[in-house]
Amino acid sequence: MELKYKRILLKLSGEALMGNDSFGINTDVLGEISAEIKEIVDLGVEVGIVIGAGNIFRGVRGASQGMDRAAADNMGMLATVINSLALQDTLERCGVVTRVMSAIPMRLVCEPYIRRRATRHLEKGRAVIFAAGTGNPYFTTDSAGVLRALEIDADIIIKATKVDGVYDKDPMLHADAVKYETLTYNDVLSKNLRVMDSAGIALAMEDNKPILVLNMTESGNISRAVCGEKIGSLISC
Template sequence: MTVEYRRILLKLSGEALMGADSYGINTDVLDFVANEIHEVVELGVQPGIVIGAGNIFRGVAGASKGMDRATADNMGMLATVMNSLAMQDALERRGVITRVMSAIPMQSVCEPYIRRRAVRHLEKGRVVIFAAGTGNPYFTTDSAGVLRALEIDADLVIKATKVDGVYDKDPVIYPDAVKYDNLTYDTVLRKGLKVMDAAGIALAKEDNKPIKVLNMAVAGNIKKAVFGEKVGTLITS
């Protein structure tokens, strides 16, 4: 089989790193995700990664409790750096050369984000983890993931979640929820489906960047996605 998507942007939620824990980073989950990424790197795939911070601090939640939204979002962006460093460590323990690039400069722990340098790292076979979101408050890490995908000219955005695709309603609450195999950007926006925020979907639509939504907890799903196999939900024009 040949790889259909050579360069990908993998968007991971911070909550996914918690596993069954109520807070923080579950090392077993971290190791599992690192193994999944290692497998596709071995195939010659060039992964960029964006990780959320919901396992440590969520800006919107902080703002809802009276905190200034910009301050809360800045705290959330810093939390993504912690997750990114943890993922870098897990990957490098497997021999995968990894670079963390932050949209908020902090040279003592990671590189500043420079698009051309990021692309060069990918071309050299290094995994690049994009930390600190877009570097601006009021933007989610979903939007940051699509933005980085456009900037590095990724072939596919993979949104890794806890469910096996996009449903018409929450499958955890509603047993009769129907899963979509394929969707268009317009349908996602019109129906208000909770795939990622509307700004991220609109960005992807503008460049016709395909988005694959799949279950991160199932071994081999990322590999299936890069081979173009039927897994999860594919969102295109």
């Protein structure tokens, strides 16, 4: 099977780990996600991963409820480490050698993030999970995902969601929602499509790093994407 993308940055939301639960980590969902990742690793794809923490704690939500924003974001970054360690455990039980690299040093549980070391892990066929966002408050894991994609020179950012692409409005609420097959970064910003935060979109636009939004709940979608099949919604210049 011929690959279109050799190195990718996979962006997962924390909410994706919940499945149908109201919070926390659903181990069945974790297993399904790990199987999808193993499938593309076996194809020879070099995989970097960034996970959010909405299933445990969201910094913006905490700040909206009266917490100091910096403190809330720090809590959110630490929550991403929990998700990252959980995914690492499941991936390694599937046979995928995995490293967790944290932007906030915590050497007893994972490696500190060093760009050159991360790139070397990828070259050796290891999946690399980038934890703790950017290491700074006021930045979302969307922005962290784009930043890490630029740093490791990923061919594409794949944002895995529960819907099959980008729509002009929420397809869960509106039956007449229209899906975009392709769109530009400026389309996303001007239409306020909420694919990811505007800082992340602007960062991707500056380097013309394509973003593919697809439904990860459908088995095999990521494999199809890395092999060049038209799927989801592609954001580029």
